[in-house]
Amino acid sequence: MSIYALEAVFAPKSVAVVGASPRPGSVGRTVVHNLRQAGFAGAVGLVNPKYRQIEGVPAVASLRDLPFAPELVVVTTPAATVPGVIAQAVAVGARAAVVVSAGLGQGPGSLLEHLRSEARPHGLRIVGPNCLGVMAPHVGLNASFAARSPLPGDLALVSQSGAIAAGLVEWGAARSIGFSAVVSLGDALDVDFGDLLDWFAQDPKTRAILLYIESIRDARKFMSAARAAARSKPVVVIKSGRHEQGARAAATHTGALAGSDAVYDAAFRRAGLLRVHALDELFAAAETLGHLRQAPGRRLAILTNGGGIGVLAVDRLVDLGGTLATLDPATVRALDKVLPPTWSRSNPVDIVGDADAARYTAALEALLQDPGNDAVLVMNVPTALSSSVEAAAAVSRVLQRRPRPGTGKPVLGVWLGGGQEALSRLDAAGIPTYATEADAVRGFTYLVRHREAQQALMETPPSLPEDFVVDTAGAQAIVARALEQGRGWLDPLEVVALLEAYGIPVTPAWLAADAGVAAEAARPLLEAGKLVALKILSPDIIHKSDVDGVRLNLSSEAAVREAAASILARARELRPKARIEGVTVHPMVARSKARELIAGLAHDPTFGPVVVFGRGGTAVEVIDDKALALPPLDLRLAHDLISRTRVSRILKAYRDVPAADERAVALVLVKLAQLAADVPQIRELDINPLLADREGVIAVDARVAIAPHPGPAQKGPWHSSFVIRPYPxxxxxxxxxxxxxxxxxxxxxxxxxxxxxxxxxxxxxxxxxxxxxxxxxxxxxxxxxxxxxxxxxxxxxxxxxxxxxxxxxxxxxxxxxxxxxxxxxxxxxxxxxxxxxxxxxxxxxxxxxxxxxxxxxxxxxxxxxxxxxxxxxxxxxxxxxxxxxxxxxxxxxxxxxxxxxxxx
Structure with a gap:
């Protein structure tokens, strides 16, 4: 229901706690205590038929007995009573409920379904059940059983885990990081990630959104909301639970390469989200985003009084893809005037171990004025020759002289052993501080990655070529005929026809039932001076190399006849129960300087079709050089997909090898994405190898798995299985x-x-x-x-x-x-x-x-x-x-x- 009635969750005029209790250690007592301690200014009603008052506040037997109609109801009662409580909430005119109670079950006939039937028809919004609760510090609302109330701030936290939410609140309080809201989703019966992304995207109190995700149910809604939110503010996500079962069960190379976590990663990238992989990284991202607002580029200047820690910072910067800034000559001259002769005269700017406050001030001012960097990392190692606190105060004063807080280049800090006083000085100036140089550099890369994600969302892709013409009806007919015959795979001739229908160059194929027919089929090719390849044809043998089912570079009819007989005999010996239909005959593709690539489609149960690209060959899973993207694709997105692989480097020219036609590769990926939209019955498609050189591309071998299309598994007003709607x-x-x-x-x-x-x-x-x-x-x-x-x-x-x-x-x-x-x-x-x-x-x-x-x-x-x-x-x-x-x-x-x- 999107943001409907969510103002009653985050800014209610009145709250009732059903299940309020005076019993020490109970959830009901903790919620009441938190609500009162947070300073909520609206009316608060306590409901529990066992008590007349709780902590000095009158209590009533039911919601109907309250002297006011609560906008928000917090439910902490046993699971069996929850649907009845929600029915009462509807009756008294409540607009939303936070259901902390757990144990409502799942599926038809469960208490959860009963709860849904009581709330949804009346438009009552539900957060939970089985959740920590909701906290909105700016309005003094803490409707949760967390151990601490969060500080007011501009970070919104949405977590499927109550423990993670509570932990982040504790961490934020210790580091002076505040939140605009903290929400624990629990079972997410109603309010989900999509709803909250929509809400916080337009919330003026929220500058950045943090997500802790275990799984996504409505991928279309999530992607739509995430892409909209990421256009306006940073969205940082951590995803737990990496599942590889789907990859292990896949039949094609592309299916095996497209693991569940990799698909989530592709989805987050496509939505413009900043993904981190561990809680400490989420903390570092929150620390950075809680203080800084921009990083115009990748160039980092490092200012330190210790050379060793500066070198470590450079190593980590290079590891994470950042750029060590080059000092402008004018900056070097300026620093020469204020630093001792032994300073490093390069980046990192080592101002020597006895650096005092004046030296930090002069060096930082010079680096902030240098046009050759985009951010400055300031570090301090404690020595007996200078004061870490005074150095921190000096750095803080430089930033506090800016016209407005938060303007200008980002400045990050590492004060090793500096103590709380030094950290407090830096925090007051809006400088995020980190425990180590590695954490600080990682924080800088978060700013860079967010900026680049924003740019990618706003980029204008190149137009598709005028000759982008496909035969959709022909492709659909090929797949429909195979499905009518009860087959799960297209045969090689059908695969060739399918790729040709979408303008993907592919080596031709001829079917030969036995060795004699194979020799006859090969004769025209041999007479034209071409070599021949043979491959086993069996719907039960997916990977031909498993049965030694491929012969290459055959130069005579006799060689073809002998090779065909050998392939057929070998296949029948190793797979006696397999249906052997013969062999296929192909011309050899002689492109000595071509690169072997893999391109194809896989199907993810959450996000639907996925485009896969990477290094090809028989050892494709071992090499594991691949990248994934959600369709639909344009040429810009296709080029981005290619660039995220190691094999992209050898698509460029090197030694005596000319550059491959990368645009032709990108166009194949765009066409595959279009094929997935037009023929949703394709479950997996595997082109391996796809040869690419200066002349273009050609598919040498391909497989296509098909299945009846079950219909749209995602909510949304279109029939494609894509979670991102294609161009209508x-x-x-x-x-x-x-x-x-x-x-x-x-x-x-x-x-x-x-x-x-x-x-x-x-x-x-x-x-x-x-x-x-x-x-x-x-x-x-x-x-x-x-x-x-x-x-x-x-x-x-x-x-x-x-x-x-x-x-x-x-x-x-x-x-x-x-x-x-x-x-x-x-x-x-x-x-x-x-x-x-x-x-x-x-x-x-x-x-x-x-x-x-x-x-x-x-x-x-x-x-x-x-x-x-x-x-x-x-x-x-x-x-x-x-x-x-x-x-x-x-x-x-x-x-x-x-x-x-x-x-x-």
């Missing part, structure tokens, strides 16, 4: 306008950035003000990217294009909530083209889209003076009412089902 091509259409004109309407694509810039140049200042409610003239890359980089799962932007000259005529946008109940629209038409019906037609198509994804209502806000838009809304059936908070604005609402049913 079916919404492209030609529309007639007034004055015998036409427009082509299609969903916005990422490569439309330049077209939007040109469009805005032809919109008047007045129209821009009416659309954006303020004067707008500068349109940054980030602004346009937000208009063109769409998550089609929850938002759509339809652009109208002149079919004659390709110019943009207008666009309409619709953003749906995560539960697909309501959507908010916005529209703009080029100022010189009003009166042609462009806006009217775009609005009609937008309303049609809203109905297709099941929205109940479409909302919008229109300036009262924008009489043209208000009149159009009324004609389309919108209800127009004054906004309650802003007299200059009118709210417009459309009942989608009624409008579409009436053909409006």
């Amino acid at each position: 091509k079916e919404w492209e259409r030609m529309v007639e306008l007034a004055q015998d004109r036409r427009m082509f309407v299609r969903p916005v694509r990422p490569e439309d950035e330049q077209m939007f810039l040109e469009f805005f140049s032809r919109v008047s200042d007045e129209d821009l003000r009416l659309r954006f409610f303020s004067a707008v003239r500068h349109f940054s890359h980030e602004f346009i990217a937000r208009l063109t980089q769409l998550d089609y799962a929850r938002s759509i932007a339809l652009v109208a294009i002149d079919p004659d000259n390709g110019g943009m005529l207008g666009a309409v946008r619709l953003l749906a909530d995560a539960n697909y109940e309501r959507g908010e629209y916005g529209i703009m038409v080029r100022s010189d083209l009003k009166g042609l019906g462009i806006g009217w037609q775009l609005m009609r198509i937008m309303i049609e889209w809203a109905g297709s994804i099941g929205l109940k209502a479409v909302d919008g806000q229109v300036l009262r003076e924008n009489v043209t838009m208000l009149a159009m809304c009324q004609q389309l059936g919108f209800k127009v009412t004054p906004d309650r908070e802003d007299p200059t604005v009118m709210d417009v609402t459309l009942d989608v089902a009624t409008t579409n049913a009436a053909g409006g």
Whole structure:
């Protein structure tokens, strides 16, 4: 239900605790104590029929007996009583409940299902059950049984584990790290990661979001919410529970390479999340994000009074992919004037063991002014020759002289043995401190990785080539015929036809039932001067090398006949129960300087299809050089996938080997992603090897596993098994306008950035003000990217294009909530083209889209003076009412089902 009623969880006006107790050590007593100690200012009611008062606060027998209707109900009673308590909460008008109680079971007939049936029909939000609770320090709310209340801050923590949440609260208190909210999800009956990502993404008190994940149930909802949240603020995630059972059971190389944890990693990367792998890393990420807000690049300057620790920091920086900054010559000259002759004169800047406060001040000021670095790591090793506290105070004073706290280059600190006073000085200046140089460098890389993730989310991908043409119907027919015959694998001839349907170069194949037919099939190839390869053909032998089922470089008919007989005999000997259909005949591919790659598809039970790429060959699992990505892919994403493998290095030119055509490799990956969308019956696809050289690519061997498509396993208004909605091509259409004109309407694509810039140049200042409610003239890359980089799962932007000259005529946008109940629209038409019906037609198509994804209502806000838009809304059936908070604005609402049913 997305963020519906979550304000009652994080900012309730009143709270009731059902199961409140005076018994020492009980959950009910701990919750009451925490609620009172946190300073909650609203009304608090205690419910327990056994007591008339608890800790001096009156108690009542039931929620109905409270003198007020609580917005939030905290439930700590035994499992069997919980559904009844929730029924009471609904009856008294509560909007949300935190169910701490455990033991409600799972599945049909369980107490959990009973709880769901009591809450969901009435819109009562449930956090839990089986959870630690909820803490919102800014409103003095601690509805949990944690041992400590968190400090107020701007980090939101969402955890499936109550123990992890409680541990982070303790850690934060010790390090002066505060939280905007802490939520323990428990069994996540209702409120889940997607809901909370949506909530904290728009929460002004939250600057960064921390997630502890054990598993994800609704992958589509999670990915949609995560991608939206990551565009606006850092999201750090730790995932526990690495499962390899799926990989062990896979039949193809690509399936074996795509382990569960690797798929989660690909999903987090695609969503723009910053993943860490251990709790100490999550702590370090929280320490960094709790103080710092940006890192413009990878170049780190290191300032230290100890050379050894500086070298260790450099080693760790290189290990983690950072860049050691080069000192600008002007900086070296400036440091020469203030440092002793024995200083290092390079980065790390070693200011020698007797460095005092003045030396730290001068060196840090010089590094902050140096354009050659993006951040500074300041370290101190205690010596008898200087004071660590005074050095910390000096560093703090430099930063406190900045115009505004948190501005300028990030500065990180390591004060070994400096004591609490030194750390407090640094903390007061907003400098995150770390126990070791390795932790500090890792903290710096978190800032870098977050910035790069943001850039990736905002990048404009290159357009696909004009010749990107696929035969979808042909591919679907191939798979459908095989399924009708009850087969789980395509035969080699079908595999060749399938790849050819998607324009993937592949070596041809001919079927030969015996040695004689093999020789006949090979004859034309041999006469053309080509060598021949033979491979065993059996639906029961997946890996041909297991039965010595491949022969290469055959140069005569006799050699072919002998090799075919040997392959067949060997296969029957080693696999007597296997169905042997013969051999396949192929021309040898002579590309001596080609690289062996693997490319394919695997299927993950949580995230659906996954594209796999890496180093190919028979030892592919042993080499384990692979990277994964969730489809759909564009060329930018495909190139990124390639770059995350070691084999990408040898795709470049080296020695006498020319560079391979990496774009051709990337295009294969994009086509495989499209194939997964068009033919969801493909469960695994394995091209190994895919040869790549300067001439392009060619698939030498491939296997395809198929199965009937069970239908969409994910929630969402589309039928693909993708968790990220592909480009909705079916919404492209030609529309007639007034004055015998036409427009082509299609969903916005990422490569439309330049077209939007040109469009805005032809919109008047007045129209821009009416659309954006303020004067707008500068349109940054980030602004346009937000208009063109769409998550089609929850938002759509339809652009109208002149079919004659390709110019943009207008666009309409619709953003749906995560539960697909309501959507908010916005529209703009080029100022010189009003009166042609462009806006009217775009609005009609937008309303049609809203109905297709099941929205109940479409909302919008229109300036009262924008009489043209208000009149159009009324004609389309919108209800127009004054906004309650802003007299200059009118709210417009459309009942989608009624409008579409009436053909409006």
